[in-house]
Amino acid sequence: MTPMTPNGATPVGAALAEEAAFEKPVSRGEPILEVRDLVKHFPLTRGVVFKKQVGAVKAVDGVSFDLMQGETLGIVGESGCGKSTLAKVLMNLEPATAGSVRYKGEEISHLTGSALKAVRRNIQMVFQDPYTSLNPRMTVGDIIGEPYEIHPEVAPKGDRRKAVQDLLDVVGLNPEYINRYPHQFSGGQRQRIGIARGLALKPEIIICDEPVSALDVSVQAQVINLLEKLQNEFNLSYMFIAHDLSIVRHISDRVGVMYLGRIVEIGTDEEIYEHPTHPYTQALLSAVPVPDPVARESRDRIVLVGDVPSPANPPSGCRFRTRCWKAQEKCAQEVPALTVREWLEGPAAHDSACHFAAERENGQ
Amino acid sequence: MPEHDLPDDHDPLRHIQPTDSDHLDYVGQQGLAVEQDTLIEPDVIKREEARSLWGHAWRDLRRRPIFIVSTLLIILLLLMAIWPGLFTDANPRQADLAHDFLRKPDYTDFFGAGWFGYDGQGRSVYARVIYGARASITVGICVTLAVVIVGGLAGMVAGYFGGWSDAVISRIIDIFFGIPLLLGALVLLNAFSVRTVWSVVVALAFLGWTQLARVMRGSVLTIKQSDYVVAGRALGAGTGRLMFRHILPNAVAPVIVVATISLGGYITAEATLSFLGIGLQDPTISWGVDISSAQKFIRTAPFVLFFPAAALSLTVLAFIMMGDAVRDALDPKLR
Numbered sequence: 229m230t231p232m233t234p235n236g237a238t239p240v241g242a243a244l245a246e247e248a249a250f251e252k253p254v255s256r257g258e259p260i261l262e263v264r265d266l267v268k269h270f271p272l273t274r275g276v277v278f279k280k281q282v283g284a285v286k287a288v289d290g291v292s293f294d295l296m297q298g299e300t301l302g303i304v305g306e307s308g309c310g311k312s313t314l315a316k317v318l319m320n321l322e323p324a325t326a327g328s329v330r331y332k333g334e335e336i337s338h339l340t341g342s343a344l345k346a347v348r349r350n351i352q353m354v355f356q357d358p359y360t361s362l363n364p365r366m367t368v369g370d371i372i373g374e375p376y377e378i379h380p381e382v383a384p385k386g387d388r389r390k391a392v393q394d395l396l397d398v399v400g401l402n403p404e405y406i407n408r409y410p411h412q413f414s415g416g417q418r419q420r421i422g423i424a425r426g427l428a429l430k431p432e433i434i435i436c437d438e439p440v441s442a443l444d445v446s447v448q449a450q451v452i453n454l455l456e457k458l459q460n461e462f463n464l465s466y467m468f469i470a471h472d473l474s475i476v477r478h479i480s481d482r483v484g485v486m487y488l489g490r491i492v493e494i495g496t497d498e499e500i501y502e503h504p505t506h507p508y509t510q511a512l513l514s515a516v517p518v519p520d521p522v523a524r525e526s527r528d529r530i531v532l533v534g535d536v537p538s539p540a541n542p543p544s545g546c547r548f549r550t551r552c553w554k555a556q557e558k559c560a561q562e563v564p565a566l567t568v569r570e571w572l573e574g575p576a577a578h579d580s581a582c583h584f585a586a587e588r589e590n591g592q
Numbered sequence: 593m594p595e596h597d598l599p600d601d602h603d604p605l606r607h608i609q610p611t612d613s614d615h616l617d618y619v620g621q622q623g624l625a626v627e628q629d630t631l632i633e634p635d636v637i638k639r640e641e642a643r644s645l646w647g648h649a650w651r652d653l654r655r656r657p658i659f660i661v662s663t664l665l666i667i668l669l670l671l672m673a674i675w676p677g678l679f680t681d682a683n684p685r686q687a688d689l690a691h692d693f694l695r696k697p698d699y700t701d702f703f704g705a706g707w708f709g710y711d712g713q714g715r716s717v718y719a720r721v722i723y724g725a726r727a728s729i730t731v732g733i734c735v736t737l738a739v740v741i742v743g744g745l746a747g748m749v750a751g752y753f754g755g756w757s758d759a760v761i762s763r764i765i766d767i768f769f770g771i772p773l774l775l776g777a778l779v780l781l782n783a784f785s786v787r788t789v790w791s792v793v794v795a796l797a798f799l800g801w802t803q804l805a806r807v808m809r810g811s812v813l814t815i816k817q818s819d820y821v822v823a824g825r826a827l828g829a830g831t832g833r834l835m836f837r838h839i840l841p842n843a844v845a846p847v848i849v850v851a852t853i854s855l856g857g858y859i860t861a862e863a864t865l866s867f868l869g870i871g872l873q874d875p876t877i878s879w880g881v882d883i884s885s886a887q888k889f890i891r892t893a894p895f896v897l898f899f900p901a902a903a904l905s906l907t908v909l910a911f912i913m914m915g916d917a918v919r920d921a922l923d924p925k926l927r
Contacts, residue, residue: 319826348828361819365841374837378828409648425823 254297254332254432260465261295261318261351261433266327266337268310268317272540285540287313289489290327292566295433300459300466302480302497304473304512308536310489311469312356315437318467319353320344331433349379352431356438358418362410368421369406372396375428382429395424398461399454416447420454427458435467440475452479473516477501485509488547489539491566495578503576505569505585508548528588546583554584649921659917665910672725679703682719684877689714694893708899711882712889717896720882721903727878728907730789731796731862736855738797739804744847746801747808751843752816752835761805768802773861774868781870792871796858807850811843818842845919852915856908863904879904 254260269284288310295301303311316322318329320339329337336347355361362371372392376383383391393403399420410418419439426434436455440448452475459466470476476483477497484494485508493506504510511530518524532551537543543550549559566581576587653659672679682705692714698706708717750761773796780795781787815821816839824838865871866880874881879900886897 345828
């Protein structure tokens with residue numbers, strides 16, 4: 229639950245000290261968000277009043293990565309692999325079970341009260357479903373203006389209406405729409421409103437949790453282009469969560485592939501898409517539709533057998549071993565580290581959590 | 593019923609409020625004449641603010657015949673309850689047994705003492721119907737307000753905070769649900785030595801809040817999960833803002849509906865209790881008391897029973913219809 233400060237008033241001293249730390253500029257390409265061994269377990273309990281823990285869903289189980297200033301880090305993976313939970317934990321919407329999240333070198337995963345509020349100014353989120361992420365009883369002006377009411381120091385009271393109209397303009401909506409309600413807009417327009425709300429506090433990081441998966445394809449392109457335009461304009465760092473591989477490739481500088489609560493492979497989009505070394509990434513990429521019928525015939529699809537194991541009871545060692553064609557004895561005993569394997573060279577030499585990491589022989 | 597019958601017809605602002613179409617024209621013109629922005633701006637603000645949620649609901653409600661009919665009925669009932677003297681000169685307690693015992697109604701005597709006839713004690717039925725509104729309306733409105741506030745708060749706390757507060761409140765609700773309303777009210781009211789309207793209000797509210805608490809809790813539990821509440825938390829909104837700005841306005845619609853419908857129910861409950869002789873008593877004038885005393889004459893003088901019963905049914909109907917209309921108008925998705 230969000231800790232609360234009454235009426236949005238911040239204890240001045242504490243907030244100032246915290247903000248000073250967050251005002252530190254980070255130059256382009258330096259890590260702005262460092263995530264180390266992040267763990268989120270949801271306890272499984274039995275009993276109504278007297279709860280007894282009988283296990284845990286290991287939604288995120290030891291995730292580490294850096295988000296660089298000004299870059300877009302794509303996170304891909306199938307449904308239920310923990311992408312959205314990762315976003316929620318990074319946003320401090322769910323408390324982390326273990327691990328650390330450092331924003332500009334400051335630990336933020338256990339912050340509460342005004343310090344947390346100061347961080348929220350700098351890390352914002354765009355939600356998946358534009359139909360449920362906007363309060364249907366608030367006008368667009370109220371929705372986009374709400375960040376200013378919560379953080380009154382960002383925009384003085386008199387300027388707020390103007391600020392909201394500017395934001396509408398920035399995301400390509402008519403500023404005259406300020407008094408309309410969300411239901412009067414289409415899905416793409418609503419997502420623009422959601423983006424405007426995320427931008428209102430001038431954050432440095434925006435976590436996009438499948439921001440286009442609820443939109444149709446032509447609108448997806450518009451929203452993606454808008455996100456790219458905004459990134460250049462405001463020098464934003466994005467963490468872009470999606471399950472659509474081609475969109476992630478389009479927008480991302482680096483890509484992380486998640487499977488069952490862990491990152492199995494991470495690298496630049498070139499490294500991941502052209503030279504994947506983890507079997508799961510290879511299987512995932514081989515499922516991408518190919519628009520050329522001839523090439524489609526000749527390519528070698530990997531069809532994974534079986535289902536994703538339950539995150540409440542993941543396999544020992546490598547989590548992918550139950551569905552992997554390369555699996556051996558070692559995979560069941562040893563958890564593969566996310567590192568560069570020494571036998572790999574060139575673009576294939578990037579972080580991959582596989583004991584037998586290798587590029588595919590025959591390619592696609 | 594035509595729209596202009598409504599009292600807001602005299603609202604001087606009505607004539608300068610734009611309709612949908614001239615508003616659009618207006619925006620179009622402004623879009624062209626950009627340099628006039630600063631001149632036009634304050635005017636736009638004022639006009640558009642009038643079209644908030646309740647503004648929209650109000651515009652919508654004015655077009656609904658059901659709402660207009662029920663509102664007029666309720667206004668009439670409220671007037672009866674506050675100034676019964678406006679409707680009748682007759683004294684509801686004046687009894688002339690020798691002359692007026694069960695005298696038949698004189699339907700030509702509009703608004704006169706004998707319009708609806710006289711009851712078994714020779715009192716004017718019309719005057720008693722008018723004066724009886726006060727007890728019913730007071731009980732209905734006060735009990736509803738009390739249960740909405742108490743039940744709504746309890747439901748919000750249980751739904752929003754969950755955990756122990758939810759466990760405790762939910763168990764209390766379960767216990768109360770085991771008590772039948774009428775039986776519980778009978779027992780409670782027996783404890784009062786003098787029973788007034790207020791003792792009935794206390795008894796009904798005490799037993800009735802759980803229903804609304806349960807509705808509110810369920811509603812809050814659903815809304816709490818929604819993305820816009822998560823978005824509010826992500827912005828750093830505090831508990832108060834989340835509860836009263838995001839959750840309450842979206843969770844309140846089912847509560848309003850249940851409350852208006854149960855308002856009719858509380859009026860009925862008061863009449864039932866009075867009928868059973870445990871609610872209000874003579875000399876308090878109430879439809880329930882009158883229905884109770886009229887039952888002995890149901891075959892010889894059915895009008896003595898008919899008029900208070902009709903007044904009761906109309907009142908309950910009016911509140912239920914209004915609840916329905918308000919629910920539809922408040923739901924922006926239906927617009």
